[in-house]
Amino acid sequence: MYIWGFDLGTTSIGFAVVDYDPARAIGRIHRLGVRIFPEGVTEDKKEPRNKTRRAKRLMRRGIRRRKLRRRLLAEALLVAGLLPPHGSPEWQAAMAADPYALRRDGLSRRLEPYEVGRALYLWPNAADLPDVGRRSKRAMTETRLSRARTQRNCKGRCEARHSAPSSRSSRKSAAAITRAA
Structure with missing residues (x-):
């Protein structure tokens, strides 16, 4: 019985053929070899050779x-x-x-x-063109700050408007308060 083994590397392919006898649990190498080929990057810039083709x-x-x-x-x-x-x-x-x-x-x-x-x-x-609807991190942060200022300025007058839990931990605490009441 022959067992074939392959090793696929980035710049080489190796193989081995082993003549294996299961009755005696021994094997003999019938043939082995390796093929080495150049890297897929340029020598000077170390970038892929097909970069311009892909572009x-x-x-x-x-x-x-x-x-x-x-x-x-x-x-x-x-x-x-x-x-x-x-x-x-x-x-x-x-x-x-x-x-x-x-x-x-x-x-x-x-x-x-x-x-x-x-x-x-x-x-x-x-x-x-880029999506006009996407917001930058700065814009999202400004929105959060604005929302926080609004909640701070409400001082209890706007509880119904701002009582929706915004995170998982606040949802858990809201559920615990509901159960306790």
């Missing part, structure tokens, strides 16, 4: 997704009647309009359907 692949992926979002939006606007068919003279006229000016004008006058479509057509570009 370019990520850029291609982002461009492809941006184009897909724009195409899907154009199809949805076409179905809704807010954009003309792609490549038509109406399409060229609609795309010649400045979308920011159309958005500004939309506050003061009623826009034509193709103008609304042109104003909305740039939205897929904004999908790459």
Whole structure:
């Protein structure tokens, strides 16, 4: 009976083939070897060799997704009647309009359907922007401080408003008080 053993390292692969006799519980090495290969990092910078390839692949992926979002939006606007068919003279006229000016004008006058479509057509570009709704640690800390000041200034007048327990320990103590009463 042969037993195969493999050792997979970061820069090498080792193997051994053992001829094992279970009746006598002994084995003999039939063959062994190792293959060593260079590291996957550059000599001078010690960074992965495929770093530039990966960066370019990520850029291609982002461009492809941006184009897909724009195409899907154009199809949805076409179905809704807010954009003309792609490549038509109406399409060229609609795309010649400045979308920011159309958005500004939309506050003061009623826009034509193709103008609304042109104003909305740039939205897929904004999908790459950071989320505006995320709050920084500083903003969250300021919110907590503001809440603490409000509770301190209430002095018992606002108990119903601020009595909701905020942590697990306060929930336990609130439950204990409820049981005791």
